[in-house]
Amino acid sequence: MAKNNFDILIVGVGGQGVLLASEIISEVAMKSGLDVKKSEVHGMSQRGGVVSSHVKIASKVYSPTIHYGQADVVMAFEQAEGLRAVDWMRPDGVAIVSETTLVPAIVTSSRKFSYPDDAVAEIRKKTDRVIAVPADKIAGELGNPRLVNTILLGVLSNYLPFDMDLWTAVIRAKVKAKFIDVNLAAFGRGRQIRLENVEA
Amino acid sequence: MKELLSGNEAVARGAYEAGVKLAASYPGTPSTEILETLATRYRSVYSQWSPNEKVAYEVGIGASLGGARALVTMKHVGLNVAADPFMTQAYTGVNGGFVVVSADDPEMHSSQNEQDNRFYARFAQVPMLEPSDSQESKDMLVAAYEVSETFDTPVMLRMTTRISHSKGIVELAEPTQGPEKKFVKNPAKYVMIPSNARMRHVALTERLERLRQYSEATPLNVVEKNGSKIGIITGGVAYQYVKEVAPDLDYFKIGMSFPMPLQRIAEFIKAHERVIVVEELEPFYEDQIKAVGYEVQGKAYFGHLGELSPERVARGLKEAGVLKTVPVAAIPAAQGMFPRPPVLCPGCPHRGAFMALKKLGVAVTGDIGCYTLGVLEPLNALDSCICMGASIGSAIGMEKVKGSEKGTVAVIGDSTFLHSGVTGLMDAVYNNSNVTVIILDNRATAMTGGQMHPATGKTLMGDDAGKVDIPTLARALGVKNIAQIDPYDYDSVLKTIKEQIAAPGPSVIITTRPCVLMPKRIMEEPYVVDLELCNGCSACFRISCPAIEASSQANEHGHPKAEIDSSLCTGCTLCSQICPTEAIMLKSQYVKG
Numbered sequence: 001m002a003k004n005n006f007d008i009l010i011v012g013v014g015g016q017g018v019l020l021a022s023e024i025i026s027e028v029a030m031k032s033g034l035d036v037k038k039s040e041v042h043g044m045s046q047r048g049g050v051v052s053s054h055v056k057i058a059s060k061v062y063s064p065t066i067h068y069g070q071a072d073v074v075m076a077f078e079q080a081e082g083l084r085a086v087d088w089m090r091p092d093g094v095a096i097v098s099e100t101t102l103v104p105a106i107v108t109s110s111r112k113f114s115y116p117d118d119a120v121a122e123i124r125k126k127t128d129r130v131i132a133v134p135a136d137k138i139a140g141e142l143g144n145p146r147l148v149n150t151i152l153l154g155v156l157s158n159y160l161p162f163d164m165d166l167w168t169a170v171i172r173a174k175v176k177a178k179f180i181d182v183n184l185a186a187f188g189r190g191r192q193i194r195l196e197n198v199e200a
Numbered sequence: 201m202k203e204l205l206s207g208n209e210a211v212a213r214g215a216y217e218a219g220v221k222l223a224a225s226y227p228g229t230p231s232t233e234i235l236e237t238l239a240t241r242y243r244s245v246y247s248q249w250s251p252n253e254k255v256a257y258e259v260g261i262g263a264s265l266g267g268a269r270a271l272v273t274m275k276h277v278g279l280n281v282a283a284d285p286f287m288t289q290a291y292t293g294v295n296g297g298f299v300v301v302s303a304d305d306p307e308m309h310s311s312q313n314e315q316d317n318r319f320y321a322r323f324a325q326v327p328m329l330e331p332s333d334s335q336e337s338k339d340m341l342v343a344a345y346e347v348s349e350t351f352d353t354p355v356m357l358r359m360t361t362r363i364s365h366s367k368g369i370v371e372l373a374e375p376t377q378g379p380e381k382k383f384v385k386n387p388a389k390y391v392m393i394p395s396n397a398r399m400r401h402v403a404l405t406e407r408l409e410r411l412r413q414y415s416e417a418t419p420l421n422v423v424e425k426n427g428s429k430i431g432i433i434t435g436g437v438a439y440q441y442v443k444e445v446a447p448d449l450d451y452f453k454i455g456m457s458f459p460m461p462l463q464r465i466a467e468f469i470k471a472h473e474r475v476i477v478v479e480e481l482e483p484f485y486e487d488q489i490k491a492v493g494y495e496v497q498g499k500a501y502f503g504h505l506g507e508l509s510p511e512r513v514a515r516g517l518k519e520a521g522v523l524k525t526v527p528v529a530a531i532p533a534a535q536g537m538f539p540r541p542p543v544l545c546p547g548c549p550h551r552g553a554f555m556a557l558k559k560l561g562v563a564v565t566g567d568i569g570c571y572t573l574g575v576l577e578p579l580n581a582l583d584s585c586i587c588m589g590a591s592i593g594s595a596i597g598m599e600k601v602k603g604s605e606k607g608t609v610a611v612i613g614d615s616t617f618l619h620s621g622v623t624g625l626m627d628a629v630y631n632n633s634n635v636t637v638i639i640l641d642n643r644a645t646a647m648t649g650g651q652m653h654p655a656t657g658k659t660l661m662g663d664d665a666g667k668v669d670i671p672t673l674a675r676a677l678g679v680k681n682i683a684q685i686d687p688y689d690y691d692s693v694l695k696t697i698k699e700q701i702a703a704p705g706p707s708v709i710i711t712t713r714p715c716v717l718m719p720k721r722i723m724e725e726p727y728v729v730d731l732e733l734c735n736g737c738s739a740c741f742r743i744s745c746p747a748i749e750a751s752s753q754a755n756e757h758g759h760p761k762a763e764i765d766s767s768l769c770t771g772c773t774l775c776s777q778i779c780p781t782e783a784i785m786l787k788s789q790y791v792k793g
Contacts, residue, residue, distance in 0.1 A: 013540065023204075023367075030204050030369055037333070039366035041230075041309040047542035047573065048746050063444035064333070064366035064437070067510040069529025080537070087533040104540045108750045108760070109578040109741035113538035126531050145767075 004034060005058035006160060007066040011085040012077030013102050014048050017149035020174065021075075022053035024153060027170045028162050029057040039064035048104065050081060057160075073159055075152055078102050079119035079132075086123050094195060095123060096155045098135040098148055131155060131195050138189050144179075147186040154190020164191075205370045207363040210334040211273070211301060212237035213370065214341030215245055219378025221268035221296070223247040224256035226619065227648040228275030229310035230364040231303035235273060236651075239660045244375075245271075249651055249660045252588070252619040253278035257285045257300065264298040264354075265390065267381030269345055273301040276317045277587060281620070283320070286354070290324040291400035292390050293352035293407075296381055297345035303359040306480050307507040310361075310647075312568065312587060314506070316481035321356045321458040325404055327411050328356040328458040329420060330436045334368040340455065342373075343420060349379065351407055351414070358457070360480065362437045362507065412459045420455035423468060430522055431472035433465060433485060433496065438478045438508050445514040446523060454485065462492050469494045476501070476520055480508045544573050546747040547722060547770025549713035550640050552687040553611065554581040555743055555774070556694045562701065563604030567591040567621070569613040570647045571640050578742045588616055592624025595635040607701040610637045615645035615653040618668060622677070628706035629678035636700045636707045640687075641670060642715040650718030674708045681707035688713060690777045716770050724771030727764055728790045733783035734761040740775040740784065748775060 008025060012018040022038050029036040040053040054065045066088065074089045075096045076082030082097035089095055097120060107113045116122055120132045133155055139147040150171070157167055168184060175183050205213060211234045215223060223245055225235045238247040250256035253274040263270035274282060279302050286300065302320065305311040321328035329344050331337040337359065344355040388396050415421065428449045434442050435454035443451070452468045454460065469475045469489075477486040477498030486498040501516035502508065514526040544551050554574040557564050558581040566572055566582040567590060575582035584594055595610035612621045617639050628635050645651040652658045657667040674682050681703045685696050700707035716722045729751070736755030740748050740762050747768035750760035764775075766787065776784035 014542070026204055026367060030202070035369060036204070037366055037368045039362060041361060041365060047545060047570065048540075049542035050540045061368070062440045062447070063510045064362055064368070064440060065509055067444065067514070067527060069511070069531070070527055081540075083534045084537050087529050087531045089531055091530040103749060104538065105543055105741070105744045105746050105748065106541065106577060107538050108748065109738065109744060115538060122534065126534075 004161065006073070007071045008055040008057075008073045008075060008156070009066055009071040009085060009088050010053045010055065010075045010077075011081045012051055013081065014051050016051070016077040017146070018051045018053050018077060021149040021153055022055050024170050024174055025055050025156070025160075027174070028166050029055075031166050031170065032162050035059060035061045037061045037064040050084070052085065073156060075156055077148060077152065080116055083116060083119040083122050086126055089127065091127065093129060094159055095127065095130045096133060096152055097123060097130060098133050098152060100136050100148060129195065131193060133190070133193060139186065142182055142186055142189070144182055147183065150183045150186040151190040154187040155193045157187070157191055158194050201372045202369050203372060204367050205334050205338075206233065206365055206367045207331065207334050207337040207359055208233035208303075208365070209237045210338040210370050211341050211357070211359070212242055213372065214338035215271050216242035217338070217373050217375050218342045218345045219269055219376045220245050220271045220345075221378070222260065222263035223271040223273065224250050224259040225273040226250055226253045226256055226278060227645050227651040228278050228303075229648055230305055230361040231273045231275045231278070231301060231359070232648045232651070233364070234301060235660060239662070243661065247660055249653060251654050253282040254284060257282035260298060260300070261285060261289055264294045264296045266296065266383045268296040269378045270296060270298050271301070272299075273303070275311065276302055276304040276315055277311060277313065279317055279320055281588065286320070286326075287324050288392055289354050290326050291392060291397055291404055293403070294348055294354060295383065297348035297378070298354045299341060299344045299348060299357055300354060301357045301359060303361070303364050304481075305361050307361065312585065314481060316484060318358055318457060318484045319482070321358070325408050326354050326356055326458070327351070327456065328358050329455060330358050330457045331363055331455070332436055332439045332453070333363065334366065335370050336455070337363060338370055340420065345378070347414070351411055353407055353411070358436070360437055408459060415456045415459050415461040416463050418456055421461045421464065422451070422453040422455065423464070424451040424453065426450055429473040431468055431475040432478060433468070433475060433489070434478040435485065436480060438480050438513070441508050441510050441513040442478050442517075444510045446517055449522075457485070460485065460488055462488065465489060466492070466494060469496065476517070476522065478502060478508070478513060478516070541576055542573060543576070543744055543746055544570065545716055546745050546768045547716040547772040549642055549687040549711055549715070550574065551743060551745065551772075552690050552693045552774055553638055553640060553711060554579045555690065555778070556697050557581045557609060557611070559694065560606065560697060562607045562609050563598055565591040565594040565598065565608065565610045567610075567612040567616050569616050571611060571613055574611070576744075578744050582611070589620030589624055592621050592628060592635070592637055595637070596624070596628050596631065596633040599633055599635050608635055609697065609701065610635055612637065612639055613646070614639060614641040614643060614655055614670065617670070618654050622673065625674065625679065625706070625708070626677050633706050634704060636697065636709065638697070638709045638711070639670060640711050642711075642713065644715045644718040646715045646718060650715060670710055679706055679708050681705065682710070683707070684710045684712055686713065687711040688772050688774060690774055722770055726766040726769035726771055726787050727773070727776055727784050728766065728787045729762045729764055730783045730785065730790060731761050731763070733781050735781050735783075736761045737780060739778055739780060743775060743778065745775060
């Protein structure tokens with residue numbers, strides 16, 4: 001029997017679209033006939049703080065949160081947040097990390113803290129199973145900076161057993177009509193990116 | 201029909217299916233989305249925001265007296281505010297079914313404490329149901345109305361953040377009407393003068409005995425047999441964590457957690473060599489089981505602080521000798537990472553007040569809302585935060601004992617002021633306090649997502665509404681010194697706060713800018729930094745605006761010069777007002793040299 005349980009941790013910064021991405025994955029999983037739970041914390045996290053969403057897919061899901069260190073995929077919308085969360089991943093998992101950098105005001109205003117020079121390189125020191133995604137660059141080429149989450153979903157789709165038709169249907173249902181085509185294009189660009197194509 | 205619903209959405213769906221006629225609440229994480237879902241998706245249920253949880257609770261009592269099924273929802277600390285009607289409604293019982301949802305916040309993701317509200321059910325002797333996922337959140341709400349009407353009692357549905365904010369697949373049912381009832385006069389039952397209340401206390405005690413029998417029989421409490429010698433007693437989200445890490449043990453899953461089914465639990469304990477209790481926060485089950493003489497173990501392995509999680513439960517079970525191995529993380533955690541705390545938004549109208557308060561060095565008693573973030577670096581401008589409305593009373597006490605030589609200022613938001621600041625301000629007038637109260641009026645309950653309140657002119661369901669005028673209200677309370685200020689005008693903010701601290705008697709300063717996110721996102725022309733004029737002094741960095749970033753250029757000391765992200769800048773102008781070299785200007789005025 002093919003593997004059908006997947007634990008996906010999605011991290012980013014408030015406002016980046018983490019929750020929409022986890023919503024899309026969960027809907028796709030449900031429509032495929034599997035059980036799914038997703039968990040995140042609202043409230044304080046909205047104000048530019050770290051946002052994380054746990055998505056668990058299986059024939060029967062119990063815990064709404066992932067067992068620490070056991071995520072099959074860590075998907076980060078921001079590279080330093082990818083570094084902060086990569087320890088949640090199993091050694092044979094995949095880290096999908098957008099090269100996006102967002103330096104918080106606390107780092108700028110306080111000399112106590114520093115932002116890593118190259119968070120993707122730091123992640124690579126911990127695991128070679130990293131896909132660094134130039135998501136901002138691709139989004140720029142597609143003419144809309146707000147496509148980072150859909151591009152990452154495209155990358156992720158290579159590691160989940162769901163048909164392209166399901167992804168397409170859910171994206172159509174979840175994004176505004178005038179943005180459907182560009183989101184599907186962004187998803188398609190992401191889907192071309194796989195671990196084995198990435199130069200480490 | 202199946203849908204992916206959060207626990208909160210599932211409760212709203214349950215209210216719709218159960219034929220609830222009225223729902224009332226005050227917003228509070230993690231409970232807020234229950235009423236928001238009713239108001240958007242299930243509009244056949246009349247739903248309203250009340251000024252606070254106590255009023256919401258009392259509105260619910262009235263609807264129940266009137267014969268309708270009523271729902272009131274609140275975060276855990278909201279039930280402290282509503283505890284007064286809650287404790288006595290336990291005596292009167294109900295007419296239409298009545299359910300109070302208490303959404304607790306273990307781990308304090310967005311709260312000032314992590315009190316375990318299960319004790320409230322026992323305290324009031326009110327039955328309590330504890331769902332463990334979204335499906336149960338819906339189904340148990342429906343069941344709660346049956347319990348409420350069968351036993352003539354309010355019922356508590358106790359949620360936690362992980363239940364409220366996790367989504368799962370929910371099988372939906374068709375909506376029903378609920379029983380048709382009208383108000384029937386019955387003062388002996390509903391008028392709690394001492395002679396009646398004594399009788400009702402007897403009725404409450406008898407009801408509790410019947411509820412105990414119900415709890416022993418109800419399918420809300422489930423035994424799962426897998427043939428293990430070790431048994432687990434658990435409930436709420438803790439059940440899901442234990443099932444995740446030890447699926448093949450025997451389980452006693454508690455769904456009705458007050459009164460507890462202690463006889464059935466005793467049978468379960470006798471049928472196993474060893475029984476472990478897994479519950480989040482306090483030893484609520486464990487202590488009650490031990491009190492009837494059974495040896496179980498629990499808190500010794502799992503602790504009572506914060507949220508449980510699969511790994512915490514697994515480690516506890518390993519320590520207990522139940523599990524031999526526990527999966528561990530193989531990839532080491534990053535060390536020395538910077539924090540990324542939540543911050544006031546770019547253009548937030550609270551920023552100017554905190555910049556001024558920091559500069560003045562006065563004692564600042566704070567309150568609950570976005571502005572609580574004023575405590576964080578680099579603003580560091582808040583000295584206390586206890587509960588909704590506490591800023592004003594605390595400032596009065598501090599000022600009476602002259603605890604702060606530079607003066608005492610209370611800082612409170614508009615929604616919090618209406619929730620429970622009004623009585624504090626009344627106290628300041630009545631007792632001749634010299635406090636200065638800054639009401640940060642951004643015309644929204646912003647921290648929970650911009651909900652309406654009695655001074656916004658709109659209801660939860662979107663209708664036009666009467667509007668409290670805050671300056672008029674302050675004047676009516678007897679405050680003579682009232683100033684309204686534009687919080688984007690830094691010099692005037694500073695000057696006004698100084699004047700009002702010096703003025704005798706209580707004074708009120710009201711800021712006049714709306715929240716930049718609600719009801720409409722405000723984006724005026726952005727500002728830019730002229731890097732030739734910027735000297736890298738970092739004054740603008742210290743106002744903690746997410747739009748201001750370090751540029752790649754540095755001054756002679758190696759300190760970075762500033763730049764502004766024009767996609768985030770709202771054009772509030774504060775940074776340009778405090779820039780000593782006038783390097784920050786409107787984008788349209790910036791001419792590249």
